[in-house]
Amino acid sequence: MERIRSFIDAAGWPRIIIALFLLGLFVVAPFVQVRLDASISDTLVRFGMNGVMVLAMVPMVQAGCGLNFGLPLGIIAGLLGAITSIELELTGILGVLVAMCIAIPIAAVFGWAYGLLLNRVKGGEMMIATYVGFSSVAFMCIMWLLLPYKSPNMVWGYAGTGLRTTISVDGYWIRAISDFLSFQQGKYFYFPTGMFLFLALLCVLMWLFMRTKTGTAMTTVGSNPDYARASGVDVDRMRTISVILSTVLGAIGIIVYQQSFGFIQLYMGPFYMAFPAVASILIGGASVNKATILNVIIGTILFQGILTMTPSVINSIVQTDMSEVVRIVVSNGMILYALTRVVKVKSR
Amino acid sequence: MKRQYVIDALIVLALVAFSVFLYQSGKGYTLIFDNRDITIGDTSYPALPYIRVSLGGVSGRPLEIMGGDRDMMTVMGRKHVLKVEILSDDEETVTATSEHRFVIRYDGGNLLSIPALLSGDAEWNRRIELNVAPPKEDEAPKEEMPGTGNPK
Amino acid sequence: MKYTLREQISHFLVQYAVPIIFVLLSVFAIPLSRFSTQYLVQEMVARLARDSFLVLSLLIPIMAGMGLNFGMVLGAMAGEIGLIFITDWNVMGIQGMLLAMIISTPLAIFLGWMCGVILNKAKGREMVTSFILGFFMNGVYQLVVLYGFGNIIPIKNPALVLSRGFGIRNVTNLAGIRHCLDDLFSFNVMGITIPAATFLVIGAFCLFITWFSRTKLGQDMRAVGQDQEVSDSTGIPVERTRIISIVISTVLACYGQIIFLQNIGTMNTYNSHEQAGMFAIASLLVGGASVSRATIPNVFLGVILFHLMFVVSPMAGKYLIGEAQLGEFFRVFVSYGVIAIALVLYSWRRHKERERARRSLRGAA
């Protein structure tokens, strides 16, 4: 009994409810003619697609900058990389790599500026991050219209200028990463091995980074900035590095997402993209100032699992698509829960 | 403290009463003014050639109805004074005017037969189902977060 | 303490940076848009009547030091539920509007109380919490309106309900109460229609706020807003006072949304409230308010400047670059950008003030 209670205390009710809910969905699925193999495959694909963007949350949380609601900034860098790669007519894995190579420096510059800004507004990071994200997306809406891209696959046919809202990567680098060593089991089960390998690679790199001198310092800055300063760590620099890292991962994340999804969504597409990522890592057990790679993996599977299962299972049960509502309530409820549960340990 | 609770309760009661009043006086009804031949029980009433009906107090244009026609009007509240003017054929002169007080029945008697009314039949208003065509279909909100769209 | 003229000017420029930028923007964009003065004045009058009440509802939580109440969307939701009911019952005119206000009041009070309790658990991060709470309650609102209405809560009017038999349509027609307050008595001045009744309500509300700030409760709110610990030590019930401020704001936002929608005449059932929150906050900030300080003139100035830009920019964009879409995006960008800039300035200033306070502890060196 005691052990159960301490487990519940540690995990928190919302997480347990979400996990049980997902479990329930999987149990019910076969009874309402929802194919389990297809559902699991779907969940896995979505996990791979979103994993990198969730991973992007880790550095900033660890450095005490809070949840990165400003992820759209990184995503924009990724979008710029992706459309440039298509403009250059690159295909296959080369296209993806070039997209990333273009996106990463842009993201680094964005992240650096964004980091400088966040260092001046300590304590109010999350709200400002949200609106920096929103306004950068809105600003890019103007840019998508004006940027001189020419590829007929991307611009509006009738005007000849201005990028389209949705750009297909089919024929360029659709599933370029996913299909590496991937396999199909039966009709419904598809396993994107390449995407998992890529995600695993990034997770390992992150794991290693967190164990270097810089990574250790970053975690310490998040844990107690005064201690870190007294130990000779440049707090602002660590925070900036964490923001750059998060932004770069956001850029890589969206490219991974697009190659699997098959489309690049411009304009208001990236607008709310930070929220599922934030919710995922919180569901995985992270708090506003502590996150691990395990949190990323568990959280993404749980959250994406629910997003996959609710439309199919709930639809079959009540003949209504309630997935949208479930998504809003689960993701924002989780963020709300985390925000109201911050226990600051510091004495002052 | 006690006193405050009593006063609060009174205010709530007053608001409830006021709400009832607002509901009663503000509820809109769609009335159909019918100027057709009608048979109620054994008696038949012929349609009038041309009338103009207006509801006292409610702003809005009066309805002018030819014989054998009907027209609709939306009104607020249940108590009304119905003014019927019988017009001559040349649509110029009013030949007769009558005013009738009436209260819309709770079941919403919405079909008002003017010929029956003018002849003094008690069952001059009845309830019929209106077939209001619903507006063009629009769907529930579309998915807003592209991050959660179907992967294929 | 005396300031030199130079210091005063620079202080003024910093304080009113956002409104000044907007004035300059308008001066530049109005001629480009080719709108007539008459049209613009009429638009501004209409929008002032429509939006002021919503923006005014933000003032009280700012007084209580809780920042911009992003949770005002909860009030807007309550108002919309009231409007759905009166539309279903077909209660029309000013009666309908008043009835909608009365029936949504208890709901708004409840939501406001809930919001207040949650914000008390997240002291110091009220804004981001109320912001997320708005999203969260949007989900709950959808659950109720999209699945509850017509299922659990009976809705008779088929024009309201989706064809599947339950759930309210995306657009709710409010023809019954359209302009009912605006047209209660309005008059023309040089061809411009002035909805006098709405302005009377807004005026009364301004008086209420002024009066309220002179009550004991208002004084307590200002005290709590400035220093919670000191207030607590003198026996002011801090948490309760904060909850009350949010409840008042939520209820007022609910009325504001009803006034707003009676002017518009149709309601986007599922996103009217979200826009209400964003536009109200952006307007207030454009008027020169900050997260910690906002006055009634800020509200009116803000509504005018923000909406001037809003009306003018698509056309200006069209004539300038031949792309109306560009202006649309521009105004979206400005709405979010303004909030971002105001938040940054506020945080930055607070950071600096904290530093200065720290330095003042140092004696003469």
Add this chain to the structure above:
Amino acid sequence: MEGHELLRMEGVGKSYFGNRVLSNVNFTLKKGQILGLVGENGAGKSTLMNILFGMPVIQETGGYEGKIFIDGNEVSFASPFEALEAGVGMVHQEFSLIPGFTAAENIVLNRESTKYNILVEAFGDRLKTLDRRKIRQRAEKAIETLNVDLHPDMSVSEMPVGHKQFTEIAREIDKERTRLLVLDEPTAVLTETEAAILLKSMKKLAGLGISIIFISHRLQEILDVCDTIIVLRDGEVVREFEPEKTDLMSIASAMVGRSIQGQSRRTQEDADRTSGDVVLTVEHLWVDMPGETVRDVNLEIHRGEIFGIGGLAGQGKLGIGNGIMGLYASGGTVTFDGRNVPLNDPMAPMSMGIAAVSEDRRGVGLLLEEPISWNIIFTTLQVQNRYLRPILGGLVRIRDAAAIRECAKHYIQALEIKCVSERQRVVELSGGNQQKICLAKAFALEPKLLFVAEPTRGIDVGAKKVVLDTLREYNRKNGTTIVMISSELEELRSICDRIAIVDEGRVAGILPATEPSTEFGLLMLGKVEKTRERVTA
């Protein structure tokens, strides 16, 4: 009226978690009298006042012993509000004022005069409108009683410190019930003229029949206004004086002359130690540390000695260490081993071999949520790049978990840190063990010079001895120079070779630890002749 007994304490005592801080305090205070309460930091003054004022911290830690009588009736306040109800007013050292309000608004805070309006019937008394005229009148009356020059419409945020103090006292006066006023170091922030005005006001208030308990470090003030003076030391009333029959010297010696118990004792061997050459020179150091401003400090510290820095709280002794370590903005010249130490850069002194143990253990000293091992090695890892191992063929270096564990285990054993394992989180440890981890963190750097600030604050007696012994042993074994900063004079005297006393941001004097404690006491109280510097806001 005179002579009526207002407050009596009988055998009042208090211990926190078995740690005795106050025992058997007895005194009587008559109506209209001023009682001076003096004692070193930690002598029990604030605990005594907390008991009197019914602060929740007392109840939460098991209440107090003894009895308190007001007007001959026994009282026991469960909260400050009950104390206020009974007429006890207190003015704290930290101002409890609303910055954006005027003096008048602050004076009547939460006791505003109000007017009725009809909405009160529905929504309760809080909707009464404020009666600004009456509020102003009340404020003016209170200010007049105090007899100070304070404008009721002045905003607190624009006031000089002295006016803030007056505003707070005026608030207490405005409370009609107030019969007993506790003033906790009210003159510490005042200029000399302001202080003089305040003392005059106090006498006037006493004349009106209000009794006052006056806590101050400025003994001359105490002598000037008090009717009785009580000296607290180690939680006991050691002496009760009447001002006419005493002088500064006897009060000072009563304050600091302490018997040593449970602490390390000096041995003959200690006394015979000779120190080496100068290792650290500090010239004209100023440090901008809030509440501990250092103005102009000059020091020479010898190789291998244990150097003590003492002084009352707020005089700047803590600022010296923190300033040299680069934690607060500072200036001046610091030379270590013949090399100039760059200021305002925490990395610089550490890379030169200077380490520090912070006085703010939980705030700066520890990572409470992280394991013991991490706490111990982090600084060393950052400063000296140790505990890292290369991977991927030396491309990057990551934490060497094994070496870290080894190191942590070593210190856990060496310092007898009581814990489950080196992976335990620090927040779960007791204060004494946390302090040992702070020491281990500093030792891990293998410093040549070590600053230790308030090493025994907030830990129990047994642990104090262990900590002091550890320091002494470390000094003897490794020859490390130690600069120990502490408010407890006897603690300094027990292990240091020489002790500097800091007063108002300057070194008041440096004496060998063998000098009698009264000498140090006089230095601390600023009694050595000098002109007091004006503090203006």
